[in-house]
Amino acid sequence: AQSVTQPDIHITVSEGASLELRCNYSYGATPYLFWYVQSPGQGLQLLLKYFSGDTLVQGIKGFEAEFKRSQSSFNLRKPSVHWSDAAEYFCAVVRAAGNKLTFGGGTRVLVKP
């Protein structure tokens, strides 16, 4: 069965500093990979996704993620964090020709002024 691990439960970062959130997956083949953000009281919003091709993908709100097959990782990055980026971030996978998402446990990001 596929699984997703987000090793960091909480991350605190200063406004303007860079941010990197880790995601590792376990699956027999390369699944399709997603990052979602969840703000308090809001639904999950898709930041970016990777299906194939260029391993560095750009998303909304200035986020990017890099797929590394050798490490089974799909880490999310942002060069300069804004206070509005405080939220919970979820990595998710879906297998090819599948449709249900398998989520990691999430990383809560706190932004210090």
Place this chain on the structure above:
Amino acid sequence: GAGVSQSPRYKVAKRGQDVALRCDPISGHVSLFWYQQALGQGPEFLTYFQNEAQLDKSGLPSDRFFAERPEGSVSTLKIQRTQQEDSAVYLCASSPWVVASPGGSYEQYFGPGTRLTVT
């Protein structure tokens, strides 16, 4: 256009009560999913509909959970004889795609969720 909506947004139930949670997907979306998100955890799949057909209910935790989508649009998740462990946020998502394909256009659109508290 309108996104996925869910109602009620908050529900408090006494243990043993039945509850019904509603999801209005984006118009025309073929696929509809229910997920359960316990406090401090990621969402977990409950069930999937393609139009009115419930094709996957492997994630439903017990036979107290029942979902329907009779006309292929609005869906209702019903929980009978609620227990404290049912306390969670229930998320609904819809998608115009049936499966994820190499074309890369697969996406699920999530509603704001219903927070269920069982006392």
